[in-house]
Amino acid sequence: MAENSRIAGFRNMTVAQRRSAVTEATGFDGEVFSQLDSSAFEPTDAANLSENVLGVFSLPLGVATNFTVNGTDVLVPMATEEASVIAAASNAARIARPKGGFVTSSTEPIMQAQIQLINVGDPHAARSRILERKSEIIDLANAQDPTLVELGGGVADLEVRLVDARTTTYVLVHLLVDVRDAMGANAVNTMAEAVSGTVATIADGDALLRILTNKADRRIARARAVFDRELLGGAEVVDNIIHAYELAAADPYRAATHNKGIMNGISAVVLATGNDTRAVEAGAHSHAVIDGRYTSLSVFEKTAEGDLVGTLDMPMPVGLVGGATKVHPAARAALEIAEVSTATDLAEIIVAAGLAQNLAALRVLATEGVQRGHMSLHAKNLAAAAGATPEETESIVATLIEEKAFRFDRVKSLLAEIRSGGSR
Structure with missing residues (x-):
C-alpha cells in the first residue's frame, strides 16, 4: 500500500508532478501511467467491450489522498466529470485521519441467481420437493465452474421463495454463490441456466427467468470513521450534520440527494476500476428501501467525546477479474494505484470513499452551503x-x-x- 497517502500540495501540482508523487508514494513503476494516456485504449480494443463503436469517450481520472483504511494508507482512484468530488473525499479523509481513518469489514462475496418457476400447481409442496434435493442441485450448479470451486467458491446454499403476484404464486429458486474475486454475473447466470431444467421438473412447472439479482444483500461491505469535532468546525457543526442526516433518514426526498452524494464517491471508484456502476447503483438504492420506505444508506451519530461517527453498510458487487477490469488499460492502472489484492479489499475501499464523500457533502451543507x-x-x-x-x-x-x-x-x-x- 501507499507509504503515505497524505501528499502535501497534491492539488496544486501539475499532472506530471502528481504522477511522480504517486509513483513515489506507492513504489510501483511509473510506466503504469502510460496506460492512462488516451492512445492506450484504441477504438479497436473498445469494440470488444461494446457495440457499434465509433471511438473512445474519456473522463478525468484522479486519486483521492489522505485515506487510511484499516491502518494502511491508500490512494483511491476515482473517475468522474463532477467538480469537487475528489477534493471533497480527500478532505473528509484528512479529517478522519487523527481518529484512525476508516475501519472496514465485509461479508463473504455471495451473489445470487434467481430461477423463476411458472405454472406450478402446488407451490408450497414444490418448495419442499426442491429443498429435499438441494445437494443434487448444488452439485449440478458447481459442475458448471470447477475453477471457481477449486478457488474456494461455488454455490454455498440454495433457498426457495414463494412470491404472490397479481395472478399467481411464483416459485423462486435462489442460488447463493461465493464468486471469490469476480463480480460474478456470468458465473451465477451460467449456473442458473444449467439447473433450471432440473428444478422445473422437480416443481412440475416451467422455468422462465434465469438471471442474477442486483439486490446483492448477501455481499455487504462496511465502513466506519470518527471525524474530529474541531477539524469539522466545532460542536455546532457536528450537531448540524446530524440534523442533516436525520432528515435524510426520515424523508425520501432528502434521502435521494443524500444517497446521490454517497454514490458520487462510490461510482467514481467503481468506474475507475472497470466495474459495473449500474449494478452497484441498483444494489445500493434497493438496499436503501427499508419496510417499503426509501431512506439514508449511511448513519451519523455523536460519540461520547462529542466527535462525529459515520457508518455505511451497503452491497458492493465488484471484482478484479473479468469484464473491463482486465481489458481496459486505465482500469488496470487504477487497480495498481489502489494496490488491492482481492475484490473484498476493493469493495471496502470503495465504501470508505462513499462515506468520505457523504461526510464532505453534509459538512458543506451544514456550514457554508454548496455554492x-x-x-x-x-x-x-x-x-x-x-x-x-x-x-x-x-x-x-x-x-x-x-x-x-x-x-x-x-x-x-x-x-x-x-x-x-x-x-x-
Missing part, C-alpha cells in the same frame, strides 16, 4: 468552456464567487471585458 465549494470549481469549468486562459480563469472565478453568479453568460461578458482591457 462556495462546489460552484467555485464549476466556475472553472465554465471559464474553460468559454476559452479562458489559466490567468483569465483565475480572475473570472474570483468575480463569480464574489457575485455568486455562476452563469455562462456572465463568464462570457467577464472574458470579453478582460480582453478589451477592462479593469478585471
